[in-house]
Amino acid sequence: MALHRIRIGLADPSEEHRTAVLGIRLGILQGEMGQVAEGVESLVAARHLWRRPAAADPEEYGPGHARSRLRLGQLLVEAGRTEEAVEATGEAVVRWHTLRRERPGAHGPELAAVLTVHASLRWPAGDLGGALEATGEAVEIYRGLTGVLPDVVDRLHPVLELQARVLLHRAGTGRRRRWRAGWGRIPPGVGGGAF
Known part of the structure; x- marks a missing residue:
């Protein structure tokens, strides 16, 4: 088509x-x-x-x-x-x-989720600094929302896991491999709406 x-x-x-x-x-x-x-x-x-x-x-x-x-x-x-x-x-x-x-105050969960996906793609592409920057921003957003939206804690865990994997890889103690939750997979709660 x-x-x-x-x-x-x-x-x-x-x-x-x-x-x-x-x-x-x-x-x-x-x-x-x-x-x-x-x-x-x-x-x-x-x-x-x-x-x-x-x-x-x-x-x-x-x-x-x-x-x-x-x-x-x-x-x-x-x-x-x-x-x-x-x-x-x-x-x-x-x-x-x-x-x-x-x-301001709107679209926090969506931005954090997209940052997580973006980081999960930047890391395997060799951009460890960019992946850490993206996960850091996502973690900040989720932490800021935990008092208002308690369910974001569930979304925070995969970001922290990804951040830890990138840090271990950067330190040379981790092995480069695909993130368990899926390379570029959209996290739960993202992508709803118009589609």
Whole structure:
């Protein structure tokens, strides 16, 4: 399916948004069916469709746009395109940072979860400093939320485990291996919403 062809004639950002959501769902389904390359193509096309609605109304469409970058990163990992996955999840981190700056106090759990996924990709790519920076920020966010949202403690444990593995590897006492919770896998509680 060529989503870029559907784009012609869409005048309203909400129409582009609906088409982008369909493209993302299609990409996710294609990935689940083992059609990873096609899924990546659908997600990339959907990302382009999502830009205008996200720019027109960041509060309404921004979170979905950020989630679409994370989903793309996850599928790129499955396609063996780790460098591109790091880039896509990095873009998701930037988008969640922007949303959080616009609404302080909101989007903390989403940002922390995306930082965790991003760190889990940066570490195997050899960027230990970047992985530690991302896990450090995620830990700070989760710790700040534990009094308000007690269930974030469950999300804090995998981040601390990842941080410990990266530190052990950096110290030369750990072995480089995939993180148990999954390389680039989306943590529980992330990715809900528009999809």
